[in-house]
Amino acid sequence: MKTKEIGALFALAALWGSSFLFVRIASPAIGPFLTAQGRVTFAAAGLLIYVFLTGQSTLFSQKWKQYLIVGALNAAIPFTLVAIASLQLNSSLLSIINSLTPLFTALVAWGWLNERLTIKKWAGIFIGIIGVIILVGWSPIPLSLKVIAAIFCSIFSTLSYGLAGVYAKKTFEGVPPAAVAFGQQMGASLIILPFSVLNLPKSLSAITPIVSLSILGVALLSTAMGYLVYYYLIKNIGPTKTVCVTYMIPLFGMIWGVLFLKEHITIGMVVGLLVILSSIFLISDIQIKRKKTELISRS
Numbered sequence: 001m002k003t004k005e006i007g008a009l010f011a012l013a014a015l016w017g018s019s020f021l022f023v024r025i026a027s028p029a030i031g032p033f034l035t036a037q038g039r040v041t042f043a044a045a046g047l048l049i050y051v052f053l054t055g056q057s058t059l060f061s062q063k064w065k066q067y068l069i070v071g072a073l074n075a076a077i078p079f080t081l082v083a084i085a086s087l088q089l090n091s092s093l094l095s096i097i098n099s100l101t102p103l104f105t106a107l108v109a110w111g112w113l114n115e116r117l118t119i120k121k122w123a124g125i126f127i128g129i130i131g132v133i134i135l136v137g138w139s140p141i142p143l144s145l146k147v148i149a150a151i152f153c154s155i156f157s158t159l160s161y162g163l164a165g166v167y168a169k170k171t172f173e174g175v176p177p178a179a180v181a182f183g184q185q186m187g188a189s190l191i192i193l194p195f196s197v198l199n200l201p202k203s204l205s206a207i208t209p210i211v212s213l214s215i216l217g218v219a220l221l222s223t224a225m226g227y228l229v230y231y232y233l234i235k236n237i238g239p240t241k242t243v244c245v246t247y248m249i250p251l252f253g254m255i256w257g258v259l260f261l262k263e264h265i266t267i268g269m270v271v272g273l274l275v276i277l278s279s280i281f282l283i284s285d286i287q288i289k290r291k292k293t294e295l296i297s298r299s
Contacts, residue, residue: 005237008229013245015226017252020091020098021260022218023083029211030201032083035218037189037196040075042219044185050228051178059179060186066171070180071187074164078157080192085157088150089141090263095253096135096273097154099280102246103128104162106283112166124282131275138268177234181227247277 001009027035051058060067086094103125109115117125132155141147172180201207233242250273257263 001237001241005233008233009237009242009245010248012226012229012233013248014252015222015229016245017095017249018256019218019222019226020082020086020094020253021256022214022222023079024086024091024094024257024261025214026211026218027083027086029206029208031199032080032087033192033195033199034201035083035215036076036079037192038215039079039219039223040071040185040188040192042216043223044182044189046220046224047178047182047185047227050224051182054178056176056178058182058186059175060183063172063175063179063183064187067180067183067187068191069187070164070168070171071184071189072191073160073167074184075188076191078160078164079188080195081153081157081160085150085154088147089154091257091261092254092263092265092269093135093139093141094154095250095257096269096276097132097151098158098253099246099250099273099276100128100132100155100158101161102280102283104159105165106162108159108162108166113170121283124279126279127282128276128279131272131279134268134275135272138266138272140264140266140268177231178228181224181231185223246280250277 023035023039026038048058082094082098089097106115106117106121107125110117136143136151139147168180230242230245233245254263254265254269254273258265
């Protein structure tokens with residue numbers, strides 16, 4: 001890879017890793033639904049501007065049903081679940097758990113597409129589960145029913161990403177990537193809207209400047225710009241090398257948490273992360289074979 005492309009790979013990991021920081025700031029202040037709403041709505045607006053400036057089409061009138069489905073699986077559901085989980089978990093833990101996405105994508109591909117799982121890949125899945133157990137059991141956050149529920153919300157968000165990746169592979173062959181990126185954010189915005197209206201903050205004072213900047217950050221930087229950098233990498237270095245970002249996102253998620261939220265990195269978090277990443281390495285050849293729509297992070 002050229003220096004520019006290496007820089008773009010690190011930039012993508014930093015952008016997607018920052019989403020957990022922004023959500024951790026905004027969700028406790030204005031609630032998970034409004035946080036997710038702001039994320040997908042402003043991201044859709046930013047991507048729409050990009051699509052028009054580049055002379056592309058959104059294909060929304062033809063693909064709106066598919067956009068609603070992928071918007072639910074790849075944005076509305078996981079973004080809301082992560083925002084709910086952020087009420088109890090710090091951004092570092094959220095980013096580490098999010099790294100389970102390739103594991104669930106492999107399981108979904110096995111169950112949905114009948115893709116074969118070798119002993120090596122089953123071992124990777126088993127090791128990934130062990131990594132989660134270590135992460136939870138050695139967590140710096142005291143376990144309670146709310147914390148356990150938050151952990152499951154975070155885990156289920158990665159399952160949703162896995163379903164989205166396989167659905168996108170089957171549905172959006174030949175559709176311009178920018179159109180899919182906009183369509184799913186727009187679809188997610190429409191899905192979340194009723195829940196956001198019913199869960200508005202009691203006071204506008206909750207929407208402080210730092211909360212507003214966090215919403216814009218997660219929408220325009222982590223989501224909209226993240227997708228554009230991602231597709232740039234897919235085009236220039238291919239999916240095999242771009243998949244390396246999976247290993248880097250938790251690192252940046254932890255860095256941003258330490259720098260801006262004064263979070264503490266514990267031995268349990270490091271060990272859990274290393275175990276989970278080793279499991280991803282064992283199953284990563286599944287991801288490498290995938291097309292560009294299946295590397296989901298997100299962010």
